[in-house]
């Protein structure tokens with residue numbers, strides 16, 4: 145008994161000394177220190193909170209999709225992102241910023257710039273669009289790809305990218321060559337992170353929310369083009385589907401999807417995917 149006690153004291157003293165020299169850095173060493181308990185170790189350096197930039201799709205003179213019973217996409221997206229921000233305000237590991245917190249028009253490239261300048265760890269653009277097939281419903285998540293996952297994804301990206309024209313602003317044409325070089329080189333890691341985050345996000349949210357048949361999608365959305373910020377675009381549902389429109393029109397349901405997205409994004413940002 146006293147042998148064990150002595151040995152424990154000895155180990156504690158050693159660990160304390162190591163901690164004092166700053167040598168106690170590896171996870172294994174910390175785990176050992178904790179295992180022996182009661183060692184007056186300095187506090188583990190807290191992890192910096194992750195910055196999540198949430199982008200409410202459309203706004204101002206660009207209404208986005210308009211539902212069959214008159215719901216505006218820009219209102220749905222703004223309400224959902226505000227709710228997400230409120231929910232995440234209570235979580236210590238995540239700081240939330242919104243690209244827009246009012247009904248204003250923001251060009252797509254401006255949204256990307258806001259995320260990059262803030263050094264966001266992740267960028268999430270929230271939408272609720274429409275599809276020619278009115279039976280299509282459910283949530284889907286896009287990551288950037290020069291080649292769309294299918295024709296519909298391509299058309300949706302085209303119509304989203306036209307939002308800048310809808311807003312009537314005369315933007316300089318994107319430099320396609322530079323964009324493709326950035327995508328090829330600097331953006332590869334960012335893109336991988338976004339794809340893994342998309343898979344986790346769809347799996348987690350899909351447990352409690354209706355998913356589109358093919359929920360993991362890709363297309364060349366302007367708003368996803370930051371080469372250094374993993375970016376996703378979520379279609380929370382289709383305003384062209386009466387059932388989805390009815391759901392997204394209800395504050396209670398918007399709170400539900402906001403909470404599902406917020407909680408699971410916080411989990412993903414806290415995972416090894418983000419170091």
Ligand SMILES: [Zn+2]
Nearest residue numbers: 201208271273
């Ligand atoms: Zn949209």
